[in-house]
C-alpha cells in the first residue's frame with residue numbers, strides 16, 4: 001500500500017510508472033484489451049489477481065495525490081470543488097432528459113448537437129454546455145466540431161445498473177445532500193431518527209426513506225414509485241460490483257458448516273439476491289427472506305424474481321417489519337446485510353433487540369457491513385474515500401453511520417442487555433456471565449464489507 005505520508009512528486013510518479021507497467025503487462029499477457037476511453041473499449045476493468053488489484057489501488061492513490069500536489073492547496077478548495085458541483089449538475093441534466101440512449105451507440109457513429117436537441121426537445125446551446133462539462137471527465141466526446149458521440153463511460157450510462165447508480169447520485173443524492181445543513185439546523189445536530197435526514201427535506205416527507213418508497217402505490221404517487229424502482233435497481237446492481245459482489249457473502253462465513261435443515265433468515269433481504277450464494281454454499285439449509293410488503297411482492301413476482309429456479313423450493317419470502325419481534329425462532333443464522341449501517345445506534349439497537357429474543361443459545365447473527373478503520377490512512381486512499389463517502393451517505397439518508405470494530409462491539413453488548421436470560425432459560429445457569437458479542441470478523445479479499453459473526457460469548461471473551 002502506498003505510504004499515506006508520501007508527498008514526494010518524483011516518488012509518487014515512480015509509483016505511477018511501475019504500477020502502470022505492471023497493469024499494462026498483465027492486461028497484455030492475459031489477452032485483455034487495454035483500458036481506453038473509446039466507446040468500443042472494455043466497460044469494466046477485467047477480473048484480476050490480488051497483486052494487480054493492489055497495483056491499481058496504488059496507481060490511483062499516487063496519481064490522485066500527484067494531481068492534488070500539482071494543483072496546490074488553493075485549487076483543492078476552489079476549482080476542484082467547483083468542477084464537482086457542475087459535473088453533478090450536468091449528470092442530472094443528462095439523466096433527466098435521457099440523453100445517453102439518444103446518442104447512437106454503433107461503433108464510430110455520432111449525432112449533431114442540433115439533431116440531438118431537436119429529438120429530445122432541448123435547447124441546443126444548453127445541451128452543448130452540459131455535455132462539454134462532462135467531456136472533461138471522459139463522458140461523451142466531440143469527434144468533430146458540433147458532433148457528439150459516446151465514450152466507454154457515457155455508453156455505460158445506458159447499462160441498467162450503472163445507469164441506475166448514476167441517476168441515483170444525480171437525481172437523489174446531489175439535490176438531497178445540498179440540504180444536509182438545513183436538516184441539521186431545522187431538526188438539530190446528532191438526531192437519531194431515520195426520518196430526519198437531509199433526504200427527508202428533499203423528498204418532502206416525514207417518513208423514513210424506505211417507508212416513503214413504500215407509499216408509491218399506483219398513479220397517485222408516481223415519483224416515490226419511480227424512486228423506489230431506481231433504488232431497488234441500484235441495490236441489485238451494487239451487489240454485482242466487485243467490491244460489493246454477492247460472491248463475498250459466500251467467502252466471509254462458513255455457511256457449509258451450518259447443520260442440515262438449519263434456517264438462515266435474511267432480515268430485510270430485499271428480493272433475496274444476497275441469500276442466493278448462501279443457499280448455493282449449503283444445499284441442506286433453508287432460507288427465509290424478509291422485507292417490506294412491496295419488496296416481497298417484487299421478490300415473488302416471476303418478472304422481477306432473482307432467485308434461480310432450482311433454489312426456489314428452499315426459499316420462503318415473508319413480509320416482516322424488522323422493528324417487531326422476529327417471527328422465525330431458533331434460526332441457525334440471522335443475516336443482516338447493509339441494514340444496520342442505515343440506522344443510528346438507538347434504531348440499530350431496536351432492530352437487533354427484536355432479533356435476540358428469537359435466538360437459540362447457539363444461533364448466530366451475521367452482520368455484513370463495513371468495519372471502518374479506526375482512524376485515517378490505514379487503508380488505500382481509494383478505499384478510504386469510498387468508505388468515508390458511504391459514511392456521509394448514511395447520514396444524509398437516515399441520520400446513520402458506518403461503525404468501527406469498537407463501535408460494533410459496543411452496540412452488540414447493548415443489544416443483548418437484559419435479553420440473555422430469556423434466550424438461555426432452558427439452559428443451566430440461564431446464560432449468566434454471557435453477553436452478545438463479536439466471535440469473528442472476516443473481510444473477503446476485494447470486499448469493502450466484512451462479515452461480523454455475532455453470538456453469545458463469555459463476558460470476558462476477547463478485547464477488541
Ligand SMILES: C[S@@+](CC[C@H](N)C(=O)[O-])C[C@H]1O[C@@H](n2cnc3c(N)ncnc32)[C@H](O)[C@@H]1O
Pocket residue numbers: 210211235239267268269270271274290291292295320321322323336337338339342
Ligand atoms: C440497503 S437495503 C439492503 C437489502 C439487502 N439486505 C442487501 O444487502 O442488498 C435495506 C432493505 O431494508 C428494507 N427495509 C427497510 N425498512 C424495513 C423495515 N422496517 N422492515 C423490514 N425491512 C425494511 C428495505 O426495503 C431494503 O430492502
